[in-house]
Amino acid sequence: MSEHSPHETGTPVPLDQGHVEGTGGIPERFANPGLPPHVPRASDLSEAAADRAEKQVAGLFTLSILGTLLFLVAYFMVDVQTLTFVPGLGDVSLSNILLGLGLSLGLLGIGLGAVHWAKTLMPDEESVEMRHPMRSSDEAREEFVATMAGGAESSQITRRPLMKATLGGALGLFSLPLLLQLVGSLGPLPKNDLSVTYWNGKKGEDGHWTAHKWRLVRDPENTPVKAEDVTIGSVFHILPEGLLDMEHHRLEEKGKAAVLLMRLNPDDFQDTPGGRKARDWGYQGIVAYSKICTHVGCPVGLYEQTTHHLLCPCHQSTFDVTDDCKVIFGPAKRPLPQLKITVDDEGYLIADQPFQEPVGPSFWERES
Numbered sequence: 190m191s192e193h194s195p196h197e198t199g200t201p202v203p204l205d206q207g208h209v210e211g212t213g214g215i216p217e218r219f220a221n222p223g224l225p226p227h228v229p230r231a232s233d234l235s236e237a238a239a240d241r242a243e244k245q246v247a248g249l250f251t252l253s254i255l256g257t258l259l260f261l262v263a264y265f266m267v268d269v270q271t272l273t274f275v276p277g278l279g280d281v282s283l284s285n286i287l288l289g290l291g292l293s294l295g296l297l298g299i300g301l302g303a304v305h306w307a308k309t310l311m312p313d314e315e316s317v318e319m320r321h322p323m324r325s326s327d328e329a330r331e332e333f334v335a336t337m338a339g340g341a342e343s344s345q346i347t348r349r350p351l352m353k354a355t356l357g358g359a360l361g362l363f364s365l366p367l368l369l370q371l372v373g374s375l376g377p378l379p380k381n382d383l384s385v386t387y388w389n390g391k392k393g394e395d396g397h398w399t400a401h402k403w404r405l406v407r408d409p410e411n412t413p414v415k416a417e418d419v420t421i422g423s424v425f426h427i428l429p430e431g432l433l434d435m436e437h438h439r440l441e442e443k444g445k446a447a448v449l450l451m452r453l454n455p456d457d458f459q460d461t462p463g464g465r466k467a468r469d470w471g472y473q474g475i476v477a478y479s480k481i482c483t484h485v486g487c488p489v490g491l492y493e494q495t496t497h498h499l500l501c502p503c504h505q506s507t508f509d510v511t512d513d514c515k516v517i518f519g520p521a522k523r524p525l526p527q528l529k530i531t532v533d534d535e536g537y538l539i540a541d542q543p544f545q546e547p548v549g550p551s552f553w554e555r556e557s
């Protein structure tokens with residue numbers, strides 16, 4: 190009868206009788222190091238230290254409360270169009286900065302407070318649990334239930350009203366940003382909003398638009414473009430003149446009016462209805478298309494000069510510029526809207542007419 194090692198028979202190997210794999214079968218005996226000596230915390234030894242720890246925990250929960258209040262103030266009182274300059278990022282929405290800051294402080298205060306509470310005031314006992322069958326014994330189960338039942342008492346939350354009140358306040362208030370994000374920030378359907386862009390002309394005080402043929406300007410340089418500047422193969426990121434000088438709603442209007450400008454050899458357009466329309470709406474092979482992907486609205490920013498394809502980096506929808514930006518690959522369902530262009534008396538490119546259909550995603554009924 191052959192002899193079996195404890196590993197083969199499944200017999201548990203005491204910690205101080207094992208050997209290390211990969212040592213050529215030579216047993217490496219080692220002693221169980223055990224646990225380091227227990228060092229009591231200051232808060233275990235002195236009630237004053239425990240009170241100090243409680244104040245620190247309460248301070249962190251209060252920080253969370255202040256952060257959540259900052260979020261609420263930013264949400265209701267700061268106009269999302271108000272911009273502030275952040276080094277490295279440029280102009281960004283002040284509201285977004287404050288919302289992010291408030292939310293971060295709200296979460297951070299609760300998280301750090303809970304960790305500090307656990308490290309200073311919750312029970313500090315090391316224990317060793319030996320391996321045992323997966324199912325606990327009946328006594329262990331009863332013990333667990335009793336431990337959980339006494340948890341509130343041993344964590345001191347019932348004895349420390351200041352901490353209890355601030356934790357309740359922090360957690361209670363923090364539910365408001367979540368509710369606001371879920372319910373209050375969905376916004377209206379984009380239906381009509383995406384039908385009218387800055388290319389439609391000038392918007393009067395009464396909200397009515399007067400037609401105007403805006404010059405095409407480079408983004409972000411804000412300089413007009415002459416037809417001769419656009420060489421074959423080049424791509425320009427374009428906005429309507431005046432948009433970058435807006436004080437209000439600049440980001441919103443920019444998102445809708447952004448256009449890509451390219452020049453093709455006029456012979457490169459396909460001899461299809463779409464190809465002919467694309468050439469006719471352009472100027473000497475220069476064409477302008479909305480930059481907002483018709484799938485879910487990412488900026489279409491990649492132009493393959495040799496194939497004349499525009500590629501959306503989000504889900505790889507591909508549009509054929511030689512055939513009116515028809516979708517030839519990917520999840521987008523309709524072509525990019527084309528901006529009809531021509532030149533003014535000084536040779537600068539201008540919009541001859543605004544987009545003839547809504548820009549952006551087509552997930553709503555455009556006909557309505």
Ligand code: FES
Nearest residue numbers: 482484501504506
């Ligand atoms: S947003 Fe462009 S492919 Fe999805």
